[in-house]
Amino acid sequence: MMRFMTAGESHGPALVGIIEGLPAGMDLTVDMLSLDMARRKMGYGRGGRMKIESDEVRFLTGVRRGKTLGSPVTILIENRDFKNWLEDMDPGPREGPPGRGVFTPRPGHADYAGAVKYFQRDLRNVLERASARETATRVALGAIARQYLRIFGIEVASFVVRIGPVEIGEGSIPPSSWSMDELREKVLASEVFCPVPDQEKEMIEAIRSAKKSGDTLGGVFEVRTTPLPVGLGSYVQWDRRLDAELARSLMSIQAIKGVEVGLGFEASRRPGSAVHDPFVPGNPRGVLERTRNHAGGLEGGVTNGQPLQIRAAMKPISTLYSPLPSVDIRTGEPSPATVERSDICAVPAASVVGEAMVCLVLAQAACEKYGGDSVDEVLGHFRETSEQKIRWERTLEGDGKQH
Ligand code: EPS
Numbered sequence: 001m002m003r004f005m006t007a008g009e010s011h012g013p014a015l016v017g018i019i020e021g022l023p024a025g026m027d028l029t030v031d032m033l034s035l036d037m038a039r040r041k042m043g044y045g046r047g048g049r050m051k052i053e054s055d056e057v058r059f060l061t062g063v064r065r066g067k068t069l070g071s072p073v074t075i076l077i078e079n080r081d082f083k084n085w086l087e088d089m090d091p092g093p094r095e096g097p098p099g100r101g102v103f104t105p106r107p108g109h110a111d112y113a114g115a116v117k118y119f120q121r122d123l124r125n126v127l128e129r130a131s132a133r134e135t136a137t138r139v140a141l142g143a144i145a146r147q148y149l150r151i152f153g154i155e156v157a158s159f160v161v162r163i164g165p166v167e168i169g170e171g172s173i174p175p176s177s178w179s180m181d182e183l184r185e186k187v188l189a190s191e192v193f194c195p196v197p198d199q200e201k202e203m204i205e206a207i208r209s210a211k212k213s214g215d216t217l218g219g220v221f222e223v224r225t226t227p228l229p230v231g232l233g234s235y236v237q238w239d240r241r242l243d244a245e246l247a248r249s250l251m252s253i254q255a256i257k258g259v260e261v262g263l264g265f266e267a268s269r270r271p272g273s274a275v276h277d278p279f280v281p282g283n284p285r286g287v288l289e290r291t292r293n294h295a296g297g298l299e300g301g302v303t304n305g306q307p308l309q310i311r312a313a314m315k316p317i318s319t320l321y322s323p324l325p326s327v328d329i330r331t332g333e334p335s336p337a338t339v340e341r342s343d344i345c346a347v348p349a350a351s352v353v354g355e356a357m358v359c360l361v362l363a364q365a366a367c368e369k370y371g372g373d374s375v376d377e378v379l380g381h382f383r384e385t386s387e388q389k390i391r392w393e394r395t396l397e398g399d400g401k402q403h
């Protein structure tokens with residue numbers, strides 16, 4: 001079993017994450033996490049905070065001399081901005097009210113519901129944890145999960161499909177024939193992580209004009225993998241369906257409002273013949289191949305040997321520099337919503353977080369199926385299962401044997 005947790009406030013001393021269930025003997029260094037950490041900070045439309053934070057990860061437990069021990073791995077990311085918030089965010093007791101209390105809830109943020117739920121007057125007690133700053137921890141843990149997935153040869157990448165009204169046209173969507181490296185390279189070369197240059201320019205323009213009018217923009221990103229082994233997840237119980245788990249994990253990212261697997265909502269518009277992915281005989285005999293991947297790599301909540309393709313829709317960030325109407329909870333009088341420093345558009349960053357969540361959920365599913373206490377044991381289980389698939393295929397080779 002693999003599990004993980006995060007902790008930390010946006011302007012508190014640090015963010016912390018724990019992941020448990022990694023096998024002993026896995027290579028793990030902070031350098032392996034640094035590209036993902038850097039990518040999360042990128043993207044045209046990000047706010048000033050990204051210039052302050054280095055988002056360097058430190059391992060506190062579970063790793064010795066570059067290899068996992070099988071014990072829980074703890075990561076720590078210091079908030080460099082904490083030194084500017086010491087008076088407000090000091091965990092120790094202080095006299096008098098903090099200087100930067102927040103009292104007018106932002107429509108769309110957790111401010112209002114959190115204040116009622118946790119019986120708070122100062123909305124900062126809510127927004128500090130609800131903030132998407134927390135996603136730095138998820139990306140670090142996701143990068144660790146990515147290393148685990150590499151034991152099975154699984155790679156995960158993502159790209160931005162839409163920002164506000166600007167969408168990559170159907171014909172320009174990166175084809176599955178692109179290698180993961182090709183996709184990653186094109187995405188990283190784009191300021192909005194859009195691998196199609198024409199739309200990239202329009203997306204940047206859309207963000208620029210939202211900024212000018214004090215507004216924000218959401219969008220859609222897609223996460224893709226290399227072909228996954230058949231059999232992760234299960235149809236036998238509702239909470240073992242992997243598509244449900246993936247959707248839950250993506251929906252748990254701040255500001256995500258919807259998830260589509262494969263064709264997604266489009267499948268509901270088409271007849272079955274234009275949705276489901278036909279089988280064709282492959283080579284050698286017994287291997288089944290598909291002519292397309294509308295299912296997005298999952299059927300019956302189980303991976304079917306195809307690459308995973310999953311999309312998530314992000315709403316626009318709720319802090320508007322031209323704020324929406326709100327109410328000052330100290331007086332009950334109308335007042336514009338609070339303006340906290342924020343991003344104009346964080347869809348590129350969200351795509352990196354989405355990738356991290358997919359890595360974590362796939363690592364959990366792989367751990368459930370192939371899990372072991374050491375890398376060798378995990379590899380042994382993985383090979384046994386791969387051999388079982390080959391034996392299944394051989395039953396179709398003409399010997400007529402049934403299981
Ligand atoms: C973020 C850090 C935050 C925001 C953003 C994401 O830092 P600060 O609040 O100091 O500017 O930039 O968070 C939000 C958009 C939000 O609504 O909370 C980060 O590290 O990703």
